[in-house]
Amino acid sequence: MTTIGKSTFVIQGFGKVGSSLARHLHDLGGKVVAIADSRGATFNEGGVDVPRLLGHVYRGGSLWDFSGGTPLPSDADFLCIPCDVLVPAALGGVINARTAPRLQCKAVVEAANAPTTAEGDAILRARGIPVLPDVYANGGGIIVSFFEWVQNLQNFRWDEDDVTRRLDRYMTDSFRDIHRVSKDRGVPLRVAAYLTAVQRVAASEVNRGFAG
Incomplete structure (x- = not known):
């Protein structure tokens, strides 16, 4: 069984939910390789230094200009970064008929409300990618x-x-x-x-x- 300490995570959203989740995963030994918000994203294959990133954002910085990672646009391609667990924690409908076929994760945890459309859900089911639904995950x-x-x-x-x-x-x-x-x-x-x-x-x- 894979543990948090051996898993990689991609988090879309760095507000109250996403930032808290990133911090807890980091504290538990998880490797958060990419984080995005509405302005941009940061990627670090070795794992983002979440406490350092939180301090950077608190001081007015952005994910885009964080020196501890590679800047990326926060577009649909962000969701397709390879990881064990993808966590959409911002917008609804981001996992859809266009993005679901391209996801490179082993599981999805819906921290946002309704991040997966019906079409996207059917595609993930056909691909054998389990989804922990929002009705539970963000409860x-x-x-x-x-x-x-x-x-x-x-x-x-x-x-x-x-x-x-x-x-x-x-x-x-x-x-x-x-x-x-x-x-x-x-x-x-x-x-x-x-x-x-x-x-x-x-x-x-x-x-x-x-x-x-």
């Missing part, structure tokens, strides 16, 4: 918002370690459920995620007495 923010609501409602506070531990449990349990449904029913992870969500809502309605 962590919603879960933490729920945690915030719970704390406000009950007038108490969890520290960062508590939040991280609870989030990890929610996301891990959800992935196991989605993966199990995908294997048992022979459906893509996206379909499995929807099936899991519908089953959970239906079970909740039954438990509350709204359905029989």
